[in-house]
Amino acid sequence: MKLQQLKYVWEVAHHGLNVSATAQSLYTSQPGISKQIRLLEDELGVEIFTRSGKHLIDITPAGEAIIRVSGDILDQVANIKRLAQEYTRSDEGEFRLAATYTHSRYTLPGYLARFTEVYPKVALSLFEGTSEQVEQRLLQGQADIAVQDGEVLPVPELLRLHCFSWQRLILLPPDHPLTNGETISLRTLAEYPLIVFTSDNSEESSLLKTFKKQKLEPKIVFSASDAEVIASYVRLGLGIGVVHDKEFAQTRADTDLVKITIGHLLPPCITTISATKSLFFTRYMRDFISLFAPDLDRARVRELLAITGNRGLESAFD
Amino acid sequence: MKLQQLKYVWEVAHHGLNVSATAQSLYTSQPGISKQIRLLEDELGVEIFTRSGKHLIDITPAGEAIIRVSGDILDQVANIKRLAQEYTRSDEGEFRLAATYTHSRYTLPGYLARFTEVYPKVALSLFEGTSEQVEQRLLQGQADIAVQDGEVLPVPELLRLHCFSWQRLILLPPDHPLTNGETISLRTLAEYPLIVFTSDNSEESSLLKTFKKQKLEPKIVFSASDAEVIASYVRLGLGIGVVHDKEFAQTRADTDLVKITIGHLLPPCITTISATKSLFFTRYMRDFISLFAPDLDRARVRELLAITGNRGLESAFD
DNA sequence: CCCCATTACGTAGCACGTAACAATG
DNA sequence: CATTGTTACGTGCTACGTAATGGGG
Numbered sequence: 112m113k114l115q116q117l118k119y120v121w122e123v124a125h126h127g128l129n130v131s132a133t134a135q136s137l138y139t140s141q142p143g144i145s146k147q148i149r150l151l152e153d154e155l156g157v158e159i160f161t162r163s164g165k166h167l168i169d170i171t172p173a174g175e176a177i178i179r180v181s182g183d184i185l186d187q188v189a190n191i192k193r194l195a196q197e198y199t200r201s202d203e204g205e206f207r208l209a210a211t212y213t214h215s216r217y218t219l220p221g222y223l224a225r226f227t228e229v230y231p232k233v234a235l236s237l238f239e240g241t242s243e244q245v246e247q248r249l250l251q252g253q254a255d256i257a258v259q260d261g262e263v264l265p266v267p268e269l270l271r272l273h274c275f276s277w278q279r280l281i282l283l284p285p286d287h288p289l290t291n292g293e294t295i296s297l298r299t300l301a302e303y304p305l306i307v308f309t310s311d312n313s314e315e316s317s318l319l320k321t322f323k324k325q326k327l328e329p330k331i332v333f334s335a336s337d338a339e340v341i342a343s344y345v346r347l348g349l350g351i352g353v354v355h356d357k358e359f360a361q362t363r364a365d366t367d368l369v370k371i372t373i374g375h376l377l378p379p380c381i382t383t384i385s386a387t388k389s390l391f392f393t394r395y396m397r398d399f400i401s402l403f404a405p406d407l408d409r410a411r412v413r414e415l416l417a418i419t420g421n422r423g424l425e426s427a428f429d
Numbered sequence: 430m431k432l433q434q435l436k437y438v439w440e441v442a443h444h445g446l447n448v449s450a451t452a453q454s455l456y457t458s459q460p461g462i463s464k465q466i467r468l469l470e471d472e473l474g475v476e477i478f479t480r481s482g483k484h485l486i487d488i489t490p491a492g493e494a495i496i497r498v499s500g501d502i503l504d505q506v507a508n509i510k511r512l513a514q515e516y517t518r519s520d521e522g523e524f525r526l527a528a529t530y531t532h533s534r535y536t537l538p539g540y541l542a543r544f545t546e547v548y549p550k551v552a553l554s555l556f557e558g559t560s561e562q563v564e565q566r567l568l569q570g571q572a573d574i575a576v577q578d579g580e581v582l583p584v585p586e587l588l589r590l591h592c593f594s595w596q597r598l599i600l601l602p603p604d605h606p607l608t609n610g611e612t613i614s615l616r617t618l619a620e621y622p623l624i625v626f627t628s629d630n631s632e633e634s635s636l637l638k639t640f641k642k643q644k645l646e647p648k649i650v651f652s653a654s655d656a657e658v659i660a661s662y663v664r665l666g667l668g669i670g671v672v673h674d675k676e677f678a679q680t681r682a683d684t685d686l687v688k689i690t691i692g693h694l695l696p697p698c699i700t701t702i703s704a705t706k707s708l709f710f711t712r713y714m715r716d717f718i719s720l721f722a723p724d725l726d727r728a729r730v731r732e733l734l735a736i737t738g739n740r741g742l743e744s745a746f747d
Numbered sequence: 748c749c750c751c752a753t754t755a756c757g758t759a760g761c762a763c764g765t766a767a768c769a770a771t772g
Numbered sequence: 773c774a775t776t777g778t779t780a781c782g783t784g785c786t787a788c789g790t791a792a793t794g795g796g797g
Contacts (some may be wrong), residue, residue: 112432112506112509112510113431113432114430114431114432115762117509129776130776130777131775131776131777139763139764140763140764140765141776141777142763142764142765142777142778142779143762143763143764145777145778145779146762146763146778146779147762149778155509155510155513156513156514156517156518157513157516157517162777163770163771164769164770164771164777165769165770165771165776165777165778166770166771166772166775166776166777167776167777171516172516173512173513173515173516173517176512176709177509177512177513180505180508180509180512180709181509183505183707184502184505184506187498187501187502187505188430188502190498191430191435191473191495191498191499192430192473194491194494194495194498195473195474195475195491195495196474197491198475198489198490198491199474199475199491200474389501391494391498433787447751448751448752449750449751449752457788457789458788458789458790459751459752459753460752460753460754460755460788460789460790461787461788461789463752463753463754464753464754464787464788465787467753480752481795481796482752482794482795482796483751483752483753483794483795483796484750484751484752484795484796484797485751485752
């Protein structure tokens with residue numbers, strides 16, 4: 112049994128059982144792959160793929176299992192390489208992020224800019240997609256870390272770290288009628304012009320969805336991708352700002368505006384970082400996580416460590 | 430990077446950094462091993478071992494990590510082999526048990542006899558040792574499953590399955606003075622002649638230890654390794670029988686004896702099966718566990734499955 | 748001075764690529 | 773008939789074993 116045989120089998124399985132295409136993507140010859148797979152099957156005494164004449168048609172049950180374990184092995188091999196680099200040139204390497212569109216466009220850019228400043232030699236790549244696509248990348252070993260929002264289902268292979276939860280705030284000019292202390296409902300909000308994040312101004316956003324559930328149509332007069340910008344327009348009297356408490360806490364000159372939390376009106380939003388349980392976290396990965404989620408729950412990290420036995424986590428986030 | 434290189438590194442680390450000895454145990458030449466290790470170090474750009482002149486002196490921090498991950502990889506490779514056999518000749522294979530002395534001598538023989546009847550082609554091996562030694566075998570990949578008693582500490586790499594817990598019973602002839610219903614204390618028991626299991630008649634047994642803690646010296650007149658034998662001698666009036674409820678439940682002709690549980694006097698004893706989290710359980714392993722621990726907690730198994738993502742467990746114990 | 752790891756070197760095996768072949772849809 | 777996997781074959785690399793070399797304890 113050789114690592115390359117396992118790799119070939121895995122790759123063929125993830126290229127729609129097309130050996131020729133696999134060979135091309137791996138820059139090698141297709142007879143080579145065919146032969147190595149045959150050799151592996153002979154050695155194990157099990158067919159991994161079912162063949163109809165000369166075509167690969169399907170994966171056998173044994174093949175399914177073998178491919179899964181092979182994936183684990185290849186992951187571990189990648190970990191060894193990361194590990195080795197960690198002890199020599201820990202500021203170099205590869206970092207493959209996968210994030211939902213919203214994060215890619217609005218949350219991450221600032222962090223990634225800072226990251227590339229600190230780690231100019233790290234080959235950073237960002238895959239954008241839906242939450243499902245992002246998750247798929249992780250599971251197929253095509254991404255190291257994923258950033259998602261909202262509900263992520265527990266998956267046995269994956270490690271979930273809750274980064275932070277957002278609640279919405281509204282920003283009001285001091286002389287606004289709603290500053291009189293009355294309880295605010297969604298219905299009330301729908302009567303005033305609103306300034307929201309661009310990411311909240313789409314059909315799928317939890318904000319618009321919540322309004323729609325109550326058959327309300329909010330008047331969104333303006334949207335921006337920066338909390339500070341939103342605050343400025345609130346000061347100009349353009350409308351009520353709807354921001355995330357997290358981001359707004361970062362702005363400084365906010366004492367002139369009235370902040371009211373409306374966490375009870377809109378669902379809180381949890382941002383989650385995911386990775387495969389066996390991932391070895393390099394220094395730059397840990398630094399990225401610390402940067403992105405400085406308030407990460409250490410107790411949770413320790414708990415995950417105990418459960419998974421992931422040694423990469425061990426001293427990672429102390 | 431090749432599997433053999435990882436294997437060589439792992440083996441050398443587990444042979445006291447003696448390359449020659451490692452070569453002998455692997456039936457290969459020692460220059461071959463030296464060279465492969467060097468090649469791996471070159472490829473990774475990291476020293477795995479520290480050398481003083483021509484001697485391997487120590488393992489570098491990077492080496493520690495690499496060796497650990499290599500061990501995982503080699504385990505997974507072994508799993509692929511098991512897996513393949515599972516789909517072809519599922520009644521063949523290797524089964525390396527490690528058990529404490531007590532289990533090896535008294536509990537297991539009956540089960541193993543039945544096991545070899547059902548699976549004559551499985552190469553069964555049993556390692557006997559202390560609880561610590563048994564655990565070591567597991568962690569070093571020299572055993573598949575371990576059977577231990579009492580307190581086993583949680584280890585991240587290991588899966589623990591509680592098989593059953595024992596409580597002590599005493600067996601009395603119907604005309605014995607203690608059958609009058611009075612509460613029984615250790616002090617009372619120490620006044621009468623006792624018949625116990627041979628395994629309980631040693632310095633390390635929890636039974637003797639508990640007596641000693643209260644500065645009591647029990648009068649053990651006889652010990653046997655079979656509950657039925659103990660019962661016979663109780664009938665003959667030789668003394669009070671002290672047995673495990675588990676085993677005594679298996680005996681039939683016990684209606685003539687008075688049974689009193691003394692679970693409150695002696696610590697309950699839990700028998701645990703352990704395996705590495707990533708172990709793929711073959712059919713015969715699952716059958717052995719079902720045989721040995723028919724009342725295994727299925728909910729616990731499912732919970733462990735969810736945590737570890739061990740696919741071998743998935744349909745294993747339904 | 749013995750033990751042990753590394754270096755040197757020759758050989759045998761094997762992985763890989765090119766080319767021809769066979770089977771499928 | 774075009775696409776795809778398998779067989780055949782030649783070459784170059786490399787793993788492995790034997791023998792020689794060099795360092796440590």
